[in-house]
Amino acid sequence: MRELTAWEIETQAQRLYGLLGNVTDFKTGGKHTLEYCRAIAPYALAINNLKKENDAVILAHYYCAPEIVYGVADFKGDSYALAKAAAEFSGRNIIFCGVYFMAQTAKIVNPGKRVYLPPAAAGCSLADGIDAETVSKLKERYPDAAFVCYINSTAEVKALCDVCVTSSNVYDIAAALPNERIVFIPDLFMADNIRAELKRRGVKKEILSFGATCCVHDKYTVRDIEKLRAGHPLVKIISHPECALAVCQASDYCGSTSGMLEYVRKSADKEFAVLSEDGIVNSLEFENPSKTFYSVSRPCGQMKRNTLDNILAVLKDIDKAPQIQVPEATALKAKLCIDNMFKMAGKK
Numbered sequence: 001m002r003e004l005t006a007w008e009i010e011t012q013a014q015r016l017y018g019l020l021g022n023v024t025d026f027k028t029g030g031k032h033t034l035e036y037c038r039a040i041a042p043y044a045l046a047i048n049n050l051k052k053e054n055d056a057v058i059l060a061h062y063y064c065a066p067e068i069v070y071g072v073a074d075f076k077g078d079s080y081a082l083a084k085a086a087a088e089f090s091g092r093n094i095i096f097c098g099v100y101f102m103a104q105t106a107k108i109v110n111p112g113k114r115v116y117l118p119p120a121a122a123g124c125s126l127a128d129g130i131d132a133e134t135v136s137k138l139k140e141r142y143p144d145a146a147f148v149c150y151i152n153s154t155a156e157v158k159a160l161c162d163v164c165v166t167s168s169n170v171y172d173i174a175a176a177l178p179n180e181r182i183v184f185i186p187d188l189f190m191a192d193n194i195r196a197e198l199k200r201r202g203v204k205k206e207i208l209s210f211g212a213t214c215c216v217h218d219k220y221t222v223r224d225i226e227k228l229r230a231g232h233p234l235v236k237i238i239s240h241p242e243c244a245l246a247v248c249q250a251s252d253y254c255g256s257t258s259g260m261l262e263y264v265r266k267s268a269d270k271e272f273a274v275l276s277e278d279g280i281v282n283s284l285e286f287e288n289p290s291k292t293f294y295s296v297s298r299p300c301g302q303m304k305r306n307t308l309d310n311i312l313a314v315l316k317d318i319d320k321a322p323q324i325q326v327p328e329a330t331a332l333k334a335k336l337c338i339d340n341m342f343k344m345a346g347k348k
């Protein structure tokens with residue numbers, strides 16, 4: 001790798017500051033400074049140069065740090081958008097900045113590509129909340145049910161399910177399935193939200209749920225919302241369906257990450273509080289510089305394990321870096337489950 005000049009580094013620092021200057025650095029609680037951008041500029045420059053040399057693309061989930069999402073990513077998005085981007089990528093190497101199940105999904109939908117997850121073992125409390133053995137037993141117990149998994153699940157679990165969903169299509173897909181009984185895994189809170197939404201739509205189905213909760217979103221309470229409204233009478237509360245049903249129902253808007261971005265973009269309101277991960281607040285700040293976001297978001301420690309440092313380490317020695325591997329038989333079955341989501345979501 002050639003040495004970078006002082007002029008290149010300063011130009012990159014100014015570019016980063018232009019992108020991140022209005023965005024909160026949750027490590028300090030203040031906005032990103034020019035000094036910080038100068039410190040990360042050599043990493044961003046080296047990554048952007050090595051990407052081209054290695055025919056690589058960086059896909060970054062919104063929950064990653066903003067210097068990744070805005071500084072080096074070629075494509076940013078929520079789980080659904082990133083899975084689609086991975087499926088459509090025609091180059092050689094996918095660097096997936098997210099957590100393990102997301103990188104597995106990229107490998108499943110585009111098996112000919114080499115897929116890397118910079119923090120090799122970054123997990124997720126939802127995906128780790130149910131295993132394939134448990135799902136196999138559930139299938140024996142409920143042979144008449146449609147098995148629907150949230151995209152936050154392992155390849156082995158997806159391989160056993162009929163269709164997977166993301167927070168942007170879960171209600172439409174659940175409503176459209178012909179089965180009267182659905183086993184939804186692994187997000188217990190999202191299952192509560194599905195029951196409520198289907199009831200609101202007048203769709204009669206039995207939703208059984210098994211698994212876990214998101215360790216970031218499950219911390220929010222209705223009391224948090226009451227305090228926010230008491231302190232900021234004009235605030236609009238936004239939450240994610242991984243939050244508890246009572247929290248979602250007490251919010252002004254509850255929806256997927258991309259849904260939140262659209263809601264704020266179109267809203268005439270000026271003050272918001274986001275009951276979700278820090279990274280989505282960064283993206284909201286980036287897109288809406290004239291709006292105020294009160295600090296109630298939380299970090300996902302696993303998502304934050306993606307750093308410029310470990311992305312650079314992968315790119316510097318890409319032939320030797322550990323790749324995501326999914327056994328072929330598992331990948332083929334899991335792909336059917338994901339493809340069913342793309343088909344059903346496309347029918348809307």
Ligand code: SF4
Pocket residue numbers: 063099123124125126127152214215216217242277300301302303
């Ligand atoms: S925010 Fe929750 S659901 Fe998303 S990766 Fe982190 S633990 Fe998993």
